[in-house]
Amino acid sequence: MDAALKQRANELFQADEHELHKHTDQLFAKLMIIQWVAGVAAALWISPRTWIGDTSEIHIHVWAAVFLGGAICGLPVSLAWRQPGHPLTRHVVAASQMMISALLIHLTGGRIETHFHVFGSLAFLAFYRDWRVMLTATAVVAVDHLARGLFWPQSVFGVLTASPWRWLEHAGWVLFEDAFLVISIRRTLEDMFEVAMRRARLEGTNVEIERQVIERTAQLSAAQAQLVSASRQAGMAEIATNVLHNVGNVLNSVNVSAEAVAGKVRQFRLGRLQSAAGLLSENRAVPQYLTDHPQGRVLPDYLGKLAADLTETQDAILEELASLRSNIDHINEVVAMQQAYARRSGVVGTFPVADMVEDAIRINNAALHRHGVNLERDYDTVPPVLTDRHKVLQILVNLLSNAKHAMDHNTGDKLMSVSVKPAGPDHVEIIVKDNGGGIAPENITQIFSHGFTTKEEGHGFGLHSGALAARELGGALTAQSDGPGMGAVFTFKLPVNHPDIR
């Protein structure tokens, strides 16, 4: 057997034994008090007063029960309270218990029935699981009977001429009970030691388990660090996807604007201007040419019309350039927004809802014009909302872009409406409606899922991230459609003052 294991088992066994002794001491302390009270009650019941003719006084048994009984119980109670578990305590308890037996036997007039107290006490003392305690109790009984047998045999044996060895008969019956109790104590102690051995083994197992847990925890920590790193990379990829998606939306508009500017530039009537310049250079006498020559007389009007034409083209180019600048600004916003997202913070403030909707329309404006979308606006008066402007813009640009795409294959009019309405006292709704291809009933629950798309070149990211962003803003993004070809309505519900937005 492992020496360390046995030593640990011994320690545990001794600790258990000590606890058992303490607990039994406390039990006996209570029992002592109960026996004391019972002794006084017995004395008051059996022999309350002693008489001399017609006068009486308190019987000496009452005083004995109070004072002698109190003295017998006093020390064990005190030791059990002050030194529970100490060996002396349980030996004093054992001696006291036997003395109480003697006192109770005396107070009850030597009744045979009271003698059972001795045997009951021995069984109770066996709670200590200490054969030495039984020895003390037995010794007290034996010495008591020996002394009485020698000096007052009638007080214990009932006869004046008892055999000098009769005390051994009485002590023998006590030993008879002791024998069984000691065997029981031995077996119980063996069981206790077996339990201690099991606990010691269990402790050893626990130590090994703890060591393995620490080792596995370290491995898990390393794995977690790797996972965090991988997640960060994955997160960066997600951010990149998001950026590309949103920037891609805007780049469509940028392309359209750039194409429009290029078209306008190509439309410049530079040939006519060169012709006019040639006529002027060929005719050096410009004033005469302008007044006398038939071509010279119409040249100023021609130049005026040409200037007007160029001015109109310039205005169109400037308008497209403004749109282009706005788009580029939005690209900046998208990039900044994704950076903010990456840092878990956004641009928060109180913004008019209509302004944010108009910004989104402006970003998509060129594309909407190019595709001939007829846009209607219906803005109710709603309070400004405390929100993250960039996220709102991201959602709206995506909704407008989706609506435009949905109407790509329309043969008739392309009708889109954007409306702003209050929704209860604390929310506003931005509703984007189109008369495009609509959504099949089986798809209506999936359109917000990541990776789901019905567009040929879609990524299934826009509505998914839009729904997530709406939720982060304390709002919701919902879709409704009567089916394919019936158009769709997307409702972006937004709280006026979301407490978590700050």
Place this chain on the structure above:
Amino acid sequence: MENTVSIRKSAIGTLAVSALWLVVVLAGMFFLLRYSQAAGLAARPPLQWPGTSLVPRPADRPVLVMFVHPQCPCSSASISELERLMAGCQGRLSAEVLFIQPAGKSEEWARSGLWQAVAAIPGVRARLDQDGAEARRFQALTSGQTLLYDAAGTLQFQGGITLSRGHEGDNPGRSAVAALVRHELSNPAQTPVFGCALEAAETPNGCVACKP
């Protein structure tokens, strides 16, 4: 080091207190034992049945007369021993138990629990001894005093039928009476009697043994 000395002092102190406690408790037990062994005053009964006694005496069998203080707690043991004695004698013995009723005490006081116990014993008659007249006649001084007169009215036994105060159990008094009734013993016998004093006037001052 100081801690070890302190523990040793504490252990010695506890042992000293325990030893003192043992002495006190043993002294108490000794005193109690001594008290229980202290006999009351013995009677000086007439050797022949007094003719003036109102207690009837059967002519065909011995009669036992016991004097009892109605409130004496020690006499409960005497009555229990009487019950055993009567059971052992199987109708060969008559018994009269006289309960003292001092002047000024009611009959109810005299008919105590002991009276009920006596009345329940077959062959035993309980009687009131008003003002202790019969006790004086038989010169009984202590509760539990037992006298045995044979069929001829001669005193055969005087004393108590318990071994000590209020303690039941085999005792020489009961054994002697039983032997006399069964004619197993021919000589008169005497034993100490344990119980309360029947009358205060009869208790001499300074006599420890007379104290109840």
